[in-house]
Amino acid sequence: MWRRVTLDVVIGHPPERVFPYLADPERWPEFAPAVASRRRIGDGSQTVGSRWAAVDRIGPFRIRFTDELGEVEPDARVAWLSSAPWNSRVE
Numbered sequence: 001m002w003r004r005v006t007l008d009v010v011i012g013h014p015p016e017r018v019f020p021y022l023a024d025p026e027r028w029p030e031f032a033p034a035v036a037s038r039r040r041i042g043d044g045s046q047t048v049g050s051r052w053a054a055v056d057r058i059g060p061f062r063i064r065f066t067d068e069l070g071e072v073e074p075d076a077r078v079a080w081l082s083s084a085p086w087n088s089r090v091e
Contacts, residue, residue: 015075023078025052025067036062048072054084 011018021027024046025038036055044050050069055062063084071079 019075019078023072025054025080034058038067041066054082056084 021031026040028035028038034056036057038052038054040046041051041053046069048069048071052067054065054067056065057063065082065084067084068081069078070081071077
C-alpha cells in the first residue's frame with residue numbers, strides 16, 4: 001500500500017541563504033538524515049543533466065540510485081530526476 005506523506009517546513013532564512021544547500025547534493029547529508037552520500041559523476045560545472053551517484057538509508061538498508069539535475073531556477077527551485085523507487089519535491 002502506497003502512502004502519501006506531505007511535510008511543510010518553514011526555514012527562518014532568506015532563499016539566497018538556503019538555496020545553495022538544496023542545489024548541492026553533496027551537502028544533503030548535513031540536513032537530511034536518510035541521505036548517506038551523494039557523489040558527482042563526471043567533471044565540469046553543475047548544469048542541467050549533471051548526475052550524482054546516490055545512497056540513502058532506509059532503516060537498515062542502503063538504497064543506491066542515480067540523481068540527475070533536471071531544472072534550476074536560482075534561489076527559487078531545483079528539480080531532480082531520480083532512479084530511486086520513490087519521489088520527492090522541494091520548493
